């Protein structure tokens with residue numbers, strides 16, 4: 001059944017209550033199914049099992065509230081912010097709420113994904129309604145007890161009060177409430193009455209983190225568990241021929257050396273497809289050991305022979321093909337307004353620039369790992385994964401298990417950045433567990449992660465502008481990328497609609513190097529290219545860079561173009577806020593500023609970077625950020641996300657170099673691969689635009705404008721434009737701060 | 739396999755492991771102290787930082803066989819109640835994002851502050867620069883170290 005109209009959608013279909021054996025009340029709901037009108041609904045709602053839901057509110061007879069957060073936590077704070085939304089509508093005191101991670105528990109209509117900064121946006125209404133529904137049922141139970149009308153009751157902090165001043169706690173009425181019909185209509189709070197949303201709430205796992213308690217996949221242990229390391233082809237395009245495990249088997253603690261790969265090939269042959277499945281067909285050598293160290297040493301001792309199946313690629317090759325796409329091919333047109341060719345023919349002046357970005361590994365601080373135990377009857381999986389549903393689905397198909405035989409527990413994740421959207425390590429460990437019929441944990445080293453990754457692909461942009469009579473009349477953006485191209489919506493980001501003759505086209509090269517989403521896919525580099533290009537245009541037009549953006553945005557909101565993704569007003573709001581807070585143009589001598597603004601993942605962001613020059617090198621002092629993400633659910637968490645996004649953006653733009661030679665990544669660990677460190681980080685000041693609009697994501701949007709703001713500041717200071725990342729390479733200097 | 743007696747968090751612990759086993763894996767796999775994290779294995783990221791006789795060291799590069807007679811402190815033993823001033827400062831400032839690097843950050847910061855009670859901003863930034871935070875929670879780490887220095 002497909003539901004198209006919101007009206008068809010009754011609360012009863014996504015919410016269910018029951019009395020707990022322990023006496024409390026359990027409210028289950030399916031938060032993403034509920035907010036997706038096209039989602040398949042269960043056929044028989046009455047017979048649903050509680051396992052069919054992915055989010056729960058539990059209220060005990062003592063009045064304690066436990067909220068099982070449905071979304072995997074990768075560090076973006078949803079495990080705190082989502083329960084805050086429920087607690088707000090439920091009207092309980094935040095300090096009385098416990099938050100736990102809900103596991104993925106079978107049945108096929110569930111969906112738990114952390115990625116794309118969409119978590120909060122897509123679940124805002126559902127979480128509010130779930131909380132409000134529970135509250136209304138509890139109030140109804142109290143009204144029945146007192147035999148008064150529900151409208152005469154008041155609630156605060158989980159205590160219901162009637163006109164006589166009598167009180168009942170939620171715990172006193174849970175039993176009765178659980179038996180009531182789920183109401184069809186509930187009233188949501190007025191935004192002005194919010195007491196939890198908009199107030200700082202610290203990370204719910206905070207104390208466990210600072211005391212070193214087990215939380216992450218790498219920390220998980222089970223009785224009888226063994227450890228596995230996987231030797232994969234050293235170059236993209238190679239496969240295993242043979243191996244000698246004599247030395248490996250002599251390492252103390254090594255139990256066995258096996259191969260995997262057959263199940264991957266079977267899955268591929270079956271024609272089954274899943275976007276999170278990204279594995280090569282090669283056999284891989286697996287060392288099974290009693291402990292991690294033996295597994296690592298054993299792997300080093302394997303002598304393997306590899307053969308080349310498809311051409312081994314290099315960074316030089318990618319440079320060549322991407323330049324070829326930019327200069328010699330017709331791309332796929334993603335958007336075209338007016339007559340771009342004519343605008344360029346009639347221009348007073350044409351500016352054309354090309355921007356380049358390297359491959360990037362994700363480098364989550366916690367290396368990829370996963371636990372599996374597969375017996376004849378069932379599958380138990382535990383670990384950090386952003387896409388539990390897809391992972392369980394593929395494992396079910398690979399090993400012939402129905403979804404209700406698969407139990408997947410999610411751990412806290414030591415970073416995601418897009419890497420844990422792909423389940424390669426889950427499928428590998430499942431094949432190992434299936435083969436050895438023992439509980440096993442796959443462990444990757446940093447070298448494994450960096451050299452057999454799923455990379456942000458190298459991308460190039462060529463941007464041209466046609467200037468006439470001091471105005472930008474034509475704009476042409478061409479993207480050349482590897483294994484994929486910008487999402488369709490990106491062609492309708494700024495400056496779409498602001499320039500009368502406008503064209504975006506894309507071209508692609510298929511590579512055997514695995515690539516995938518990386519924090520703020522495409523926009524993580526596109527924003528730099530565009531925002532430095534506009535800075536250059538401002539210089540060319542003799543205009544203040546901020547004023548140039550504001551002029552271009554002048555009439556955008558009056559255009560009736562539904563495809564346009566961003567709001568002119570909201571873009572202007574963040575620009576004006578950052579101009580004021582960042583003291584644009586009013587800083588002390590010796591400080592140079594750069595500006596950038598970008599809309600991505602439904603959030604508008606503007607940034608100003610302040611730098612100074614020390615010993616001829618740029619030192620980034622401060623970044624001021626203005627953000628419009630609608631209602632800010634948890635200010636401390638939101639700021640943390642934005643600060644991190646900005647510094648991540650700067651770090652990768654400045655330092656992150658990566659390359660391939662003969663199919664092999666040439667960077668393997670943090671001795672050569674450079675991540676930003678504390679003494680290189682500027683202060684980040686974050687300001688939010690205050691409004692009453694639906695909250696939008698924060699995990700990604702802070703990142704895209706950061707590189708552009710810094711590059712523009714470097715130009716202001718040194719008169720040197722940057723066209724490629726990392727900047728330090730472009731600046732031909734090896735260190736910034738020594 | 740040889741036998742070793744280690745003094746970890748004030749307790750004598752026996753382990754039977756290969757002599758080249760890094761302390762990191764002894765702690766994590768043998769002693770169930772998983773608060774100390776694995777990040778790079780080559781002394782570059784600081785995720786595995788512990789105190790050896792009060793000094794911040796990288797446990798991924800420290801062979802178990804050389805630790806005889808030393809006092810090892812891990813994040814689990816930094817305080818008995820989880821209320822070391824550095825841990826408290828971390829909670830007040832709400833430092834972590836993913837949190838994975840934070841045990842190492844706290845161990846580096848606590849050893850540093852034990853030596854330098856009143857550090858300047860620059861000293862903090864230099865002392866902490868060996869610890870990578872991939873989530874780049876650096877602004878808050880810096881603030882928390884400053885706050886902890888006031889409360890020590």
Ligand code: FES
Pocket residue numbers: 775776777778779780781782783784785786787796797798799
């Ligand atoms: S794991 Fe020891 S320094 Fe990175």
Ligand code: FES
Pocket residue numbers: 075365414415834835836837838839840870871872873874875
């Ligand atoms: S908080 Fe994620 S690595 Fe530091």
